[in-house]
Amino acid sequence: MISDIPALVSQGAFSEDNILGWIFQLAWILIFVVFMFYGQRIQTMLMLKEIESSLYRLKMMRDKGREIVISTIKETGKPDEDPTPRVDRFLEHVDIGPVSLDPVGIIQRLEHLMDVRNTRFKDEVRLMAPHADETQINNLTNVLEAALALNQIYKSIRHYYLLGKKTLSLYIIMQLQMILPLVMKESEAFANALRAFTLGQPIGDGAGALVAAKLMYGREKRRIAKDIVVSKVPIDGRTAYVLKAEGPGGKVGKPGEAIKEILEENEGKVSMIILIDAAMKLEGEKLGEVAEGIGVAIGGPGVEKYKVEDITVKYKVPINAVLIKEDIGDAVSTMxxxxxxxxxxxxxxxxxxxxERTKEGDTVIIAGIGNTIGIGQ
Known part of the structure; x- marks a missing residue:
């Protein structure tokens, strides 16, 4: 056997090129073994690093939002004391939904909780900014809600990041990484919304309110429901009740309650209801594309939508929707x-x-849905 070594050497088995080849083969075998036994751990660490980077960006957005809230309150409300502790308490606010085990009456209970929430928010803002007027209070409430959303998103992502890091569970970490692009997109939208709310500028979600404002411009208005105004507008020989949230403060009002009141005032003698609202566009659709449909185009938790559906079933009134397509970022940022x-x-x-769908002399209801910040009437 030993006598064969000179022959192998003479044949070039241990030449310089072959030695390099053996080294590369051994390296690949070593890498294969490492990935076979530690591949999942390496993949987990890489995903954690990516999540950590996004979490840092979320923290920056959250902190910037907090700073904007504090500076805006100081500038607008001119408080006698530092509002920072009160703002920090507000950003930890928690909403507890109604019990759904027995669905009977859940809409009324949900509406009550929403009313309490809105009242609580505005009372907090009045305490933080005692010299702010009603419009500024509504706008500051929107600013605080955007900052609150950023804080909740950050804390939720941080929770699952730390949980995944602690347990090294690939499934927790993988799911978090998968939804991160959507979470970041939504967070950036809220971060951009802070500027619009601070300056009181119209936002994309106010498209429906702007439609109503244009239709009722110059007409006599009256308050029909909480934070909702309505005008009678003649359109092509028909009488149109045009309603929207009362601006220019950041409000959405109770359009469902307003539609219910108008229907009952007219004893159900309404030929058609048209609701105009912003709608989420799909990827590939153009921003500002207008679509038509049927149904109640009111977003949110569903309380106002339920009211409209309930009263229109009673009076058999057809419901039409006109939708303006927008992205989430466009909906909450400057229009x-x-x-x-x-x-x-x-x-x-x-x-x-x-x-096309009514006759002369008919009565119709046109409801502009959406946040009316920066939009008068």
Missing amino acids: RKEVFEAVNVAIERIKRLIH
């Missing part, structure tokens, strides 16, 4: 040009619907 231009398209669609 973009495409959305503003889509408002005129939506008005033309409304007039066409009224002309």
Whole structure:
């Protein structure tokens, strides 16, 4: 056997090229073994690193939102004491939903909790900013809600990040990594919303309110429900009750209650209801694209939507919807040009619907749904 070594050497088995080849083969075998036994752990650590980077960005957005809230309150409300401790307490606010084991009456219970929440928020803002007027109070409430949302998102992501890091559970970490792009997109939208709310600028979600504002401009208005105003507007020989949240403060009001009141005032003699609202666009759809449909176009937890559905079933009134397509980022940030231009398209669609589906002398209801910040009437 030993006598064969000179022959192997003479044949080049241990030449320089072959030695390099053996080294590369051994390296690949070593890498394969490492990945076979530690691949999942390495993958987990890489995903944790990616999540950690996003978590840092979320923390920056959360902290910036908090700073904006405090500086805006100091500038607008001119408080006698530092509002920081009260703001920090507010950012830890928790909403507890009604019990759903027995669904009977859940809408009324949910509405009650929402009313309590809204009252509590505005009372807190009045204490933080004692010199702010009503419009500023509504806008500051929106600013605080955006900051609250950022804080809750950050804490939720941090919770699952730390839980995944603690347990090294690939399934927890993988699920968190999968939803992170959507979470970051939503968080960036709320971060951008802070500027619009602080300055009192119209936002994309106010597209429906802007449609109503244009239709009722120059007409006499009256309050029909909480934070909702209505005007009688003649359109093509029909009488249109046009309603929206009372601006220019950041309000959404109770459009369902308003529609119910108008229907009962007219004893159900309404030919059609048209609701205009912003709708989430799909990827590939154009911003500001206008679509038509049927049903109650009111977002949120569903209380106002339920009221409209309930009363329209009673009086058998058809419901039509005109939707302006937007992304989540467009909906809560300063209204973009495409959305503003889509408002005129939506008005033309409304007039066409009224002309084609009602007769002269009929009564219709047009409800502009959405946050009316920066939009008067």
